[in-house]
Amino acid sequence: MPTVPFAPRALLIALACAAACTLTPAWCAAEKAPAAAATETARPAVGAVLVEAQALVNSGQGAQATAKLQAVDALGPLNAYEAFMLQRLRGAAALQENDLGRAQAAFEAVLAAQRLTPAEQLQMLASMGQTLYRAKDFASAAKWLRRYADAGGHEAEVLALRAPAAYFSKDYAAARTLLLAATQADADAARPTPLPTWRLLASSQRQLGDEAGYRASLRRMAVQHPQPALWAELVERELGEPTAWPERQLLDVQRLLRAAGALGSADNALILAAQAQQAGFPGEAVKVIDEALAQPGVTAPQMSALTQRRDSAQRQAEADRRNRARDEAAARKAHDGQALVTLGWAWVTEGQADTGLPLIAQGLQRGGLVRADEARLHHGMALALAGQPAEARQALAQVKGEPGLVALAGLWADFAERRTTVTP
Numbered sequence: 001m002p003t004v005p006f007a008p009r010a011l012l013i014a015l016a017c018a019a020a021c022t023l024t025p026a027w028c029a030a031e032k033a034p035a036a037a038a039t040e041t042a043r044p045a046v047g048a049v050l051v052e053a054q055a056l057v058n059s060g061q062g063a064q065a066t067a068k069l070q071a072v073d074a075l076g077p078l079n080a081y082e083a084f085m086l087q088r089l090r091g092a093a094a095l096q097e098n099d100l101g102r103a104q105a106a107f108e109a110v111l112a113a114q115r116l117t118p119a120e121q122l123q124m125l126a127s128m129g130q131t132l133y134r135a136k137d138f139a140s141a142a143k144w145l146r147r148y149a150d151a152g153g154h155e156a157e158v159l160a161l162r163a164p165a166a167y168f169s170k171d172y173a174a175a176r177t178l179l180l181a182a183t184q185a186d187a188d189a190a191r192p193t194p195l196p197t198w199r200l201l202a203s204s205q206r207q208l209g210d211e212a213g214y215r216a217s218l219r220r221m222a223v224q225h226p227q228p229a230l231w232a233e234l235v236e237r238e239l240g241e242p243t244a245w246p247e248r249q250l251l252d253v254q255r256l257l258r259a260a261g262a263l264g265s266a267d268n269a270l271i272l273a274a275q276a277q278q279a280g281f282p283g284e285a286v287k288v289i290d291e292a293l294a295q296p297g298v299t300a301p302q303m304s305a306l307t308q309r310r311d312s313a314q315r316q317a318e319a320d321r322r323n324r325a326r327d328e329a330a331a332r333k334a335h336d337g338q339a340l341v342t343l344g345w346a347w348v349t350e351g352q353a354d355t356g357l358p359l360i361a362q363g364l365q366r367g368g369l370v371r372a373d374e375a376r377l378h379h380g381m382a383l384a385l386a387g388q389p390a391e392a393r394q395a396l397a398q399v400k401g402e403p404g405l406v407a408l409a410g411l412w413a414d415f416a417e418r419r420t421t422v423t424p
Contacts, residue, residue, distance in 0.1 A: 046075050046082045053089050062096025065089065084113045100135055104128065104144075122151055126158045133161050138169040167200055176204040176213070183220070192224040192419065219414055222260075226418040231260035234414075238407055249404055251275045252377065256411060258288065259385060260418075266292045266302040273309050276349065280342075282316035284349030285309065320346070328359070336368025341375045345382065353386035373399050377409050384416035392416035 042050055049071050056065035072078070072086050091106030107124055110116065116124065125148035132141035142165040149159060163182065167175035179201035186193040198221040205213040215237055222230040235257060239245060245253050254272040257263045263272065269292035273285040289310040292298065298306070324343075331339035344359030360379045369375045380396030393416060399409035 040081050042082050042085065043075070043079075046072055046078065049075075050082075050085050050089060053093070057089060057092045057096065060096060062093040065093035066097065069093065080113065080115075084110060084115050087113070095131065098135075100132060100137060100140070104132075104140065118152070122148060122153045125151060126153060126155065129158065129161060129165075133165055136168075138165045138167075139171075141165040142169050142171065142174070163197075164200060167204055170207075172204045172207040176201065176208060176210070179204060183217075193220075195221065195225045198225070223414050223418045226260060226415075228260060228262040231415075232257065232262040232264070235260075235262070235411060238411055239404065246402075246404055248374070249408055251279055252381065252408060255381070256408070256415060258291075260415060266295065266298045266306060270302070270305055270309060273306075273313065277309070277313045277316065281346055281349045282313040282320060283346065285313035286317055287349075287351060289313065317350075331359075331363075334366075337363030337366030338369050338375075339363070340366065341369065341378065345378045348378075348382040348385065353382055357382050357386060373401050373405055377405060377412070380409060380416075381412050384412055389416040 041047075049068060053065045053068045056062075056068060069086060069090055072082070078086065087106045087109040091103045091110065094100070094103035094106060107128060111121065111124065125144055129141050129144035129148055132138075132144060135141075142162065145158065145162045145165055149162060153159065163175050163178040166172075166178060179197060182197055183193045183201065198217060202214055202217045202221065205211075205217060218230065218234050218237065222234045235253065239253060242250065242253070251272070254263065254268070254275065258269075258272060263269055269288050273288040273292075276282070276288060277285040289306050292306055293303070293310075327339070327343055331343050334340070340359045340363030342363075344356040344361075344363060347353070347356030347359065357379075360375070360382060363369070364372075364375060364379060376395060376398045380392050380399065383392035383395055393413045396409040396413040396416075399406055
């Protein structure tokens with residue numbers, strides 16, 4: 001919930017301050033034409049009460065001011081200025097008594113009198129909106145804040161309360177509209193939207209059953225604020241449960257979760273390591289297991305299983321590296337580019353993107369690939385892992401055909417665009 005910039009005493013004094021002039025023992029005998037001065041003057045009996053009440057308000061004695069103002073009602077019909085000042089002081093005194101209903105009614109009468117300057121009107125609308133928001137009367141706060149905006153108010157700290165006030169008053173449609181406008185303004189200004197704004201928008205969309213909007217917000221939130229939990233939810237919402245992932249894509253999905261820090265438990269790391277080793281990338285398996293072993297909370301059984309898998313993967317990886325030069329020479333002589341792509345991807349999975357990327361690119365250029373889209377996906381993934389977002393997005397846009405593969409490529413493109421500095 002946004003912080004409300006609010007100084008109670010300063011606010012109350014501001015609301016109590018006279019609009020046309022400050023009450024004085026001269027009863028506001030301003031230097032005006034006689035007719036105008038008459039409309040801006042309180043009769044002595046009324047003025048004396050108003051001055052005393054204003055002094056009580058200014059000293060923080062709201063209850064005493066309210067009692068004092070009751071005497072005005074017995075002084076006969078009030079002129080427009082007397083009625084205006086009476087309502088303004090009643091509203092300020094009501095605020096000091098924490099009677100927000102009475103304060104609102106008084107200030108509605110003040111606004112209806114149309115005696116405030118535009119600046120004073122905005123101050124009153126903003127102050128009441130902030131006060132009601134702080135008191136958690138969100139429906140009323142939303143009304144006053146909306147009037148502030150409609151009247152031309154432009155203070156960012158005040159306008160920022162409109163969306164949460166609408167949300168907490170369960171006007172989710174209004175909240176969604178305001179928050180979408182805020183995120184679009186941020187996008188137009190090329191600045192990230194704060195995470196609390198995204199969360200409020202996403203929650204509004206869920207409350208409205210706007211699944212498409214929610215998923216769009218989740219994607220942008222995960223890119224701008226790449227927290228593991230956000231990526232875990234994004235992958236699940238876009239690709240479904242792991243049991244629904246095609247077997248050949250499962251490894252690349254797990255790789256995405258690992259890259260986003262969302263792989264989860266040591267058990268998931270063990271599964272990924274086993275899949276990588278079985279697919280012919282034992283060096284990747286070793287790196288995955290080393291990361292898992294460095295995490296806190298690994299149990300003794302998990303430690304044993306991870307260590308056994310690491311020993312097996314390490315032996316296989318060492319054998320593969322001994323044959324790398326021979327394998328690369330053979331790949332360069334091959335008629336198609338499949339061996340070059342596979343060898344390049346092996347380097348990438350071991351953290352050597354600079355070595356692997358040229359080989360993948362050469363393999364793609366040579367062509368004749370058994371699974372061309374999968375090779376394009378790995379090329380884009382390698383670029384993403386190498387920190388080349390523009391190139392990664394361009395490469396991943398070339399992935400066509402199977403819907404699941406295209407969806408996975410889109411997620412990897414988003415991952416490539418993510419902000420490298422995570423904000424809370």
